[in-house]
Amino acid sequence: MVRADGPAVLADGSAEEGRGRVRRWFSWRRGRVLTVLGLLLTLLLVGHAQVPNGVGNLGSLLETFLPWLGLAVPVLLGLALRRRAGIAVLAALLPAAVWLNLFGALLVDKSSGPGDFTVLTHNVAAANDDPQGTIRMLTSSGARIVALEEVSADAARTYSAGLAAAYPYHVVEGTVGLWSTYPVDEVAVVDLRMGWTRAFRARVTTPKGPVAVYVAHLPSVRVTFDTGFTAGRRDVSARLLGDAVAHEPLDKVLLLGDLNGTMNDRSLAPITSQLRSAQGAAGDGFGFSWPAAFPLARIDQILSRGLTPTDSRTLPADASDHRAVAADYRY
Structure with missing residues (x-):
């Protein structure tokens, strides 16, 4: 009897000890x-x-x-x-x-391989002290359509000369420009109410048909202790750009540029509700593009409507404080 009862007592004791450990783990006091x-x-x-x-x-x-x-x-x-x-x-x-x-x-890598053409957007930075290095990066990217933001008048001449051989068609409006291997026409400024031009629309005729390409650089935002996240001008410009895209007559649309906001930012909804992100549809990872040294957010965007993105990527840093982003598209 003693020998029979012994294990039962031990078993009960072990069970009680186990329940005690569980109670200690799930105690609200800890x-x-x-x-x-x-x-x-x-x-x-x-x-x-x-x-x-x-x-x-x-x-x-x-x-x-x-x-x-x-x-x-x-x-x-x-x-x-x-x-x-x-x-x-x-x-x-x-x-x-x-x-x-x-x-x-x-x-998850959602790339489905090469598309019909590659597009690229890059805020080259007004303080870029190595535009020739940026030009080499752009011409070696394989992009057929290139949008540049923060292009000063002097820099526009430098980029135009350096990119002329690879991109015979180009247009610069204000501080944004478009370089293309395909013909470009029907250029129209998009008024963002900033006092100078930072957005325009152009028709790019690819071998498979026309695409409306919007190049934009929305106003910068600031984070300060006294005013918080100041984005009022950007939000107004986002609504104006969204209105322009909403009235676009072509079925195929690309928006390339520095939007100073991410796809999660509700204030960009006038734009993001109409267009989808190449990074979200065909990229691998978050594709952060700013600041270049240690990217924390993707504020440089490639968005589309009526086109199928097949790949999206962020390029290595150059002398800009942004990283260029590129995407492949199937017409």
């Missing part, structure tokens, strides 16, 4: 702050569109850097495991699941 932080992070990811823009454009600021919120997940998870706080572990896994739902598709 990791409460981490649990609250995990839940708040989840709410920000799920409800970022509900963060108001009324004060310092906080909503747009959050959406500009939204993917980076994912970095908080391993921190919270590591701290929760160290504290042996099961509830906090679960609270850290919630934002991980939401983040994967929002951005997981960007981590």
Whole structure:
């Protein structure tokens, strides 16, 4: 009897000890702050569109850097495991699941191979001290259509001369320009209400048919402690550019440029609601383009309607503070 009862007692004791460990792991007394932080992070990811823009454009600021919120997940998870706080572990896994739902598709290579032509956009920077290096990068890119932003009058002459052999057709309006191996006509300025030209529309006739190409450089945004995220001029220009695209008569449309905003930024909805991103449809990764030394956001965009993107990529840094982005398209 003693020998029979012994194991039963041990078994009961082990079971009780196991239940005690589980209770300690999932005790609300441990990791409460981490649990609250995990839940708040989840709410920000799920409800970022509900963060108001009324004060310092906080909503747009959050959406500009939204993917980076994912970095908080391993921190919270590591701290929760160290504290042996099961509830906090679960609270850290919630934002991980939401983040994967929002951005997981960007981590998968969606390229389907070469298209009919390649396009490229690059903010070459007014302070670019090596335009010849930029020209070499552009001519070796394989792009048939190239849009440049922040092109000063002197730089326009330099780029025009350096790109002439590879791109026989070009147009410069204000501080934005278009260089093409295909004929370019029907050029019309798009008024962004900035006092000088930073956007235009042109028809580019590819071997398979015409494409309306918009080149744009929306106003810059600033982040300051006293005013927050100042993007009012950009938002107005985004609405005007969106109106121009909405009235475009051609079925095939490309928008190339520095939009000073990401696809997540609600203030660019007048544009992004009509056009799809090459990076989102055919890219691999986030394709961050700014700042060039350590890219944090993709504010340089290639968007389209009526065309099929087959690949999207970010080029190596040159002397600009932006990185050029390129995409392949099937007509």
